[in-house]
Amino acid sequence: MLLLFLRCIQAYFLLLITKKERRSCLVIPQFQIYGGTKTYFNSLIKFLTEENYRITVMLSANQLDDEIKKLQSTHSFVIEIVEFDVWRTRFQRPLLNRINKDYLTYQMRELIFFWKALKTKRASMLVCSISNPEELLFLFLSPIRVLYVLHTATMDRMDKFKRILLNICLSRHRQIVTVSNFAKRYVLKNWTAGKNGKYIQVVHNYYQPNLDCTELTTNGTPVILTIGGTASYKNPFFWTEVCKEVARKYKKPIHFIWAGDGPLLEECRANVEDCPQIKFIGFERNVENLYKNCSIYFQPSLYESHGIAVLGAMYHQKPCVVSNRGGMQESITNNDTGYVVDIDNIDSAVEALISLLKDASLSEEMGKKAKNRFDRLFTIEQWKNKMGVILN
Numbered sequence: 296m297l298l299l300f301l302r303c304i305q306a307y308f309l310l311l312i313t314k315k316e317r318r319s320c321l322v323i324p325q326f327q328i329y330g331g332t333k334t335y336f337n338s339l340i341k342f343l344t345e346e347n348y349r350i351t352v353m354l355s356a357n358q359l360d361d362e363i364k365k366l367q368s369t370h371s372f373v374i375e376i377v378e379f380d381v382w383r384t385r386f387q388r389p390l391l392n393r394i395n396k397d398y399l400t401y402q403m404r405e406l407i408f409f410w411k412a413l414k415t416k417r418a419s420m421l422v423c424s425i426s427n428p429e430e431l432l433f434l435f436l437s438p439i440r441v442l443y444v445l446h447t448a449t450m451d452r453m454d455k456f457k458r459i460l461l462n463i464c465l466s467r468h469r470q471i472v473t474v475s476n477f478a479k480r481y482v483l484k485n486w487t488a489g490k491n492g493k494y495i496q497v498v499h500n501y502y503q504p505n506l507d508c509t510e511l512t513t514n515g516t517p518v519i520l521t522i523g524g525t526a527s528y529k530n531p532f533f534w535t536e537v538c539k540e541v542a543r544k545y546k547k548p549i550h551f552i553w554a555g556d557g558p559l560l561e562e563c564r565a566n567v568e569d570c571p572q573i574k575f576i577g578f579e580r581n582v583e584n585l586y587k588n589c590s591i592y593f594q595p596s597l598y599e600s601h602g603i604a605v606l607g608a609m610y611h612q613k614p615c616v617v618s619n620r621g622g623m624q625e626s627i628t629n630n631d632t633g634y635v636v637d638i639d640n641i642d643s644a645v646e647a648l649i650s651l652l653k654d655a656s657l658s659e660e661m662g663k664k665a666k667n668r669f670d671r672l673f674t675i676e677q678w679k680n681k682m683g684v685i686l687n
Contacts, residue, residue, distance in 0.1 A: 296400060303403045306410040311438040315419035320348040321412065322372075323431060324424040328360065329556070329578060330524065331500070331603040332426045332446050337366055338501075339424060339444075342679060344370045346686065351416050353377045375412075402433055409434060429453065435464040442685070444472045445482070448600050448621065452485045462487055465494040472496045472685065475601040475622030496685055499625070501678040502606035502669070505583055517652055518550045520589035520613075522582060522604040525557030525575065528597045530618070530638060535566055537595065537644045538573050544645065545652055548572075552589070554579040586611040590658065591651050595638050599623050609669040614661035616647045626673070632665040 320343055326333035343350050350372035354363070359376065367374060409431075413421060420440040423431050428449045435441055453461070465471070465487070471494065473479045479497050483489050519538065523529045531553065538551040549572060553563070556578040567573040579585060586592075592608030598621040599605075605626050608615050615633035617623040629635040634647035651658045 299400060299403050299407075303407055306407045306414075307436070307438065310410045310414045313414045313417060315439065316349065316417045317419055318346075318348045319416055319418045320350050320420045320422060321416055321418040322350060322352045322422045322424070323409075323434075324352065324354070324358075325426045325430070326358065326424070332424065333362075334603065335444075335446065335500070336424055337362075338503075338675070338678070339422065340366060340370055340372055342682060343422075344372065345679075346683070348420075351375060351412075351418070353412070405431075406433055406436065410437065413437065413439060429457075432457070432461070435461060435469050439468075441469040442472055443470070445478065446474060446600060448478045448481045448598060449485045450481065450598075458486060458488060462490050465491040467494065470494045470496055470685065472498055473600070474498065474500050475625050477622040477625065478600045496681075498678060498681040498685070499673060500601045500603045500606060501673050501675045502603055502610050503675050504607075504610060505581075516548045516550055517590040518552055518588060519591050519593050519648060520585055520608070521553045521555075521593050521595075522579075522585065522607070523553075523555045523557075523594070523596070525553070525555060525559040525563050527559065529555075529557075530595045530597050531559055531563050531575075532566065533638060533641070533644075534593070534595050535563065535573065537593075537641055537648070539567075539570060540641060540645045541648050541652075542570065542572055545649055549652070550574070552576055552585065554582065554585055582607060583611075586613065589613060591616060591648060592633075593644070593648065594618065594623060595636070595644060596620065596623070597638070602626060606669060606673050609665040609673070612662035612666040614651050614658050614665060616644060616651070626668075627665070628668070631661070632668050633661055 324336040326336050340350065352372055353375050354377065356376050359374065418439060421434060421437055422442045423434060424444045425431060426446045428445065428447055471482060473482060473495060476497055479495050482495050483492055521534060525531050534553065542549060551573040553575045560575060560577060563575045586607055592605065592613045592615045594602060594605055594617045596618055601622040605615055605617060605623055609626065615627045617627050617633065617635055618638040619635050620638065624635055627633045627635055636643040636647050
């Protein structure tokens with residue numbers, strides 16, 4: 296342990312004294328094959344390229360697909376495949392505990408690994424795009440500029456040692472970027488004990504349509520749409536019960552579509568086998584067509600840091616019904632651009648959806664207001680401006 300600690304100190308000082316290139320940047324992203332974190336990574340690379348950074352991206356082998364290769368062909372950045380395990384979650388535990396000696400050892404090895412990489416690249420900035428809270432958090436100890444972009448809410452309280460260390464590290468050059476005020480509040484509550492708020496920035500997500508998607512036609516039947524992975528926090532079984540109740544009360548032909556892969560997909564499909572108007576269609580790349588042909592967007596998640604799919608619906612002028620949990624309330628204003636409903640009460644969501652189905656003029660008016668709000672707050676231009684302020 297002592298030898299490893301000395302190696303860690305050595306790696307730190309070698310990085311500290313290395314002459315940095317002003318526009319050299321190392322990016323460590325977490326993302327799955329599809330989803331908002333991957334979309335964010337693509338946008339981040341394009342943005343840093345426009346800012347004239349020399350970019351090196353560290354990926355695991357399963358992250359490198361044809362889409363990333365295509366991005367590399369149009370934007371100049373270097374990819375390094377890392378066999379180091381960047382997907383672990385086990386360090387979300389107290390470290391100053393005798394039974395956690397092996398975790399602390401692994402953490403020091405991680406720091407040595409990345410500090411050597413930063414030294415080799417002569418990087419002046421490190422950007423971590425993180426979907427699992429606390430992962431790679433110790434990279435705040437790096438003696439260079441650090442942006443830690445956090446895509447999820449920090450629902451668990453950080454142990455005291457890491458909280459003290461994080462508060463010491465946070466500064467104008469080492470900042471956390473969250474995607475909503477909701478997410479920032481939880482960082483302050485569970486990570487920094489209310490301190491260093493000025494170094495925890497909020498840059499809302501944005502939505503940009505895929506103009507290459509082929510537009511399909513529908514038969515005009517109203518469609519209630521949801522897009523997202525079938526994970527438990529997305530609340531798919533609540534969604535199913537609401538849809539069944541809407542179908543029972545509305546009486547007219549209607550379709551319900553949930554687009555997205557995920558761990559609960561087959562269970563969700565089995566749960567609606569007796570309801571042909573409710574479909575879990577799995578992953579769908581052509582989301583623009585789904586948005587264009589839906590009547591209402593419905594997102595009853597147990598929590599969302601922000602919700603890019605909701606922004607897509609707003610862009611397409613669709614009224615939205617969302618849960619009263621998390622950052623979606625920063626997008627949808629109740630009784631204005633849609634409805635914010637209590638997901639502890641199925642009737643609340645059912646009534647909101649049926650009121651929009653029965654009142655076409657109300658639905659159209661809310662959709663237009665949603666688009667106006669989107670144009671004011673959630674375009675790529677606004678995202679770039681805010682990121683530019685943080686970088687500069």
